[in-house]
Amino acid sequence: MTAPVVAVQNLVKDFATAPGRVLRAVNGVTFEIAPGETLGLVGESGSGKSTTGRMLAGLIPATTGTVTLFGQTITGPHGPAHLAAVRHRMQFVFQDPNGSLNPRMRVRDAIAEPLDIKGHIARPDRTARIAELLDMVGLPQAAADRYPHEFSGGQRQRIGIARALALQPDFIVADEPVSALDVSMQAQIVNLLLDLQQNLGIAILFIAHDLAVVRSMSHNVAVMYAGALVEIAPRAALYAAPQHPYTRALLDAVPRPDPNRTRPRALAGEVPSMLNRPPGCPFAARCPLAMPQCHDTQPPLREIAPAHQAACHAI
């Protein structure tokens, strides 16, 4: 097997909310992404999926645990130096097509920013590369001279993707890249990402709350709940045979565009507060299968079928 593009070991992120009060946003997450593969990371708000993505990209430091990008450990004391060495091979696509582009920068300069930062690019090469990138994301060449406010949300997301592709990355973290878009725009961007991945062989960490979008994008899917990874499996297995009770509840709760379907009653309760985290399984309070031990010890992630892992005492 080839070396993974990114490997995450026991990643933890604590935020100090006030002196002496610590919010654990991510609690011991472990996974790997192989070259050219997409891992879908799903969860509801507060699940820690975005925080995980930001740690992977080096945007925020991890509290404990390791992130290894292209064989370089970017966490820990030598993290910053290692990150600098591999930074150009990794890019980020953001959620908000309004906030992710500088309103005072022309599209041309926005797309070329990673090139400019890396430095040493001749003027004609830069212009040619901008033209090529616009073409790749399906934008007309005339877009280069314009400002972000002149574009629709979907077009702006294309600009964001062009910027991410500028340095031919091997790995992209896409944090809710389509959730701010209307359905008809969303499908275009999903297809664009699928095409790019197929043609360029980029590995993607695709973070989203929409299970259907994740299914269309991902090879493997990981489900997070209250900072912990509760299930991770190849796409087909996860959607056809979800094992963790939370994954099942999540899939049940999604409304389908089918008036004849009767959705099972919603799961009661809400995500527990991250401040006073209960000792056991974070899902125990809402879980239909909860047993006494679920309230005491957090179940570890374990293999329940080939390549299929879940963290649950009851299965």
Next chain:
Amino acid sequence: MAEETDDALAPRRRFQLIRRLARHRSFRIGFIIVAALTLAAIFAPLISKFDPFEMRARIRFRPPQAAYWFGTDNFGRDVFTRCLYGARLSLTIGLGTALLSGAIGAAAGIASAQFRRIDAVMMRLMDGLMAFPAIILAIGLAAAMGPQIGSLIIALSVAYIPRTARIVRASALVVRELEFVDAARVAGASSLRIIWRHLLPNCMGPLLVQLTFVFAYAILAEAALSFLGIGPPPPAPSWGNIIAEGRDQAVDSWWIMFFPGLAISLATLGMNLLGDGLRDVLDPRLKVET
């Protein structure tokens, strides 16, 4: 590579900002006032045939009349001409203070927002400066540095830097959290690049608005300092020292003080209207009917 081609781009809307400003009523009025005063200052010799310094004992204390629109002062100088030339000095002080306090204030504000380690020290420094009323601070500094235009500009700038710094810092802190800054950081951008390409251009709106107010304050402050005798030294006219010179004849020859006073009010009003208009147009959150 992508199969879907997006629809054609929306038609270009060029000079949108300028058009929206032009439609804004108070901006328009403010702009006309400020432009008129500026032109009057620049073309003073063409507008008035008198010499602002020429003393004529025969025509002292003439009230406003056809030949001397604003009357004459105790040395027989034409007040209208002195007001025109005075605009040069007063507007220079206003502009100079706006630019200097803007440059230093913006630098301090951005640095505070970007380098969180110096933030506490920087802001306490600004709090300290702000604890003195601006005008008292300016009086002290101007008195210490002597009555020159340069020292006046420096004194007034020091007084207005803290407010400008705070405003720039506040907006830079908001911009810093936007995703395009993260995008630059992921790409490995240095702090300098983030400041120069991302923070500063996006803080220009609030900064410009603030500077129009600083401009107006500086003109007022110049008048106050002149009145106290630490403004630009006579005989060179500024609106402030024309008023100061007319002080002794305030009761009998009201026009000596009245017309430069009117000029100061007009300039301040114009700059404030300009600033309000800029704020409305640049800050979409405060969209108001005009």
Next chain:
Amino acid sequence: MTAEPLLSVDNLTVQFRTDTGWLTAIEDVGFSLGAGETLGIVGESGSGKSVTALSLLRLHATATTRIPTGTITFAGQNLLRLPSRALRRIRGGEIAMIFQDPMSSLNPVLTIADQIGETLALHQGLDRAAARRRAIELLDLVRIADAAHRVDAYPHQLSGGQRQRVMIAIAIACRPKLLIADEPTTALDVTIQAQILDLLRDLQAELGMSVILISHDLGVIAEFARRVLVMYAGRVVEAAPATTLFRRPMHPYTSGLMQAIPPLDADVHRLPTIQGSIPDPARRIPGCRFSPRCAEAQPTCRITAPSLVPVGPDHLARCPPRAGAAR
């Protein structure tokens, strides 16, 4: 339909004043809703679905809005002609509304008891103690646990789902005949969304009210609504019972939209898409508003604006080519 409908909207056009003139936000919108029925209005941004909802209660700023044509008949009276005093009695009384963002709909400095009490005092003249008792009942009704305590909480002490429950409690406080829910679950997580939809369905059955549910999510609409209105760029493009619409969408926009949703129960490799972008509302599009993006557009589509015509039993669509083919 045998009885007089509870609400009927006819030929409604709403325009907003902008920097450059009057902008038509919705045009020729019409529908009717019987007592106890559920209507879903679905559309993407700029479709005019929320404008339609707000117009029903004339909630737009009067200075910048005009309604050149249309009638809104609710329980026999035209809401557009009603004096504002009478309209205020209907707002929050017979017609209630809930919004997408429950945080900004609640006043942060008042307790839940105060906020529910305000509506009760206004419409039912209850005193403080009675209003508080009723507030607790209402919180029970919207399934907020420990209602007697939670009634004294401030909005920031509640979760997003609980805040939306409070908004629903306020909305049903006066037993409205019609509840308008404008994207009520869009800001919520999917498991909480399911809870709120369950609650709305239960309350509708208990109270017998009519509901208009506005959403961009075809899944939510399919699950909740009996009849569906599809809007695009300010116009209704299709109207049908939900079962008909989802089985046999007639307008190319509706079918395009349905295909563009990634399926949850199947693996796909690429999604069918609608080309182009959602039009800027300021841009005037001649003929059919959807024609620039429509794969089936014919020359006439780009010239004459189509009208809503029957394409099947109880099924209207604004697409003459498809209507012709259906006959």
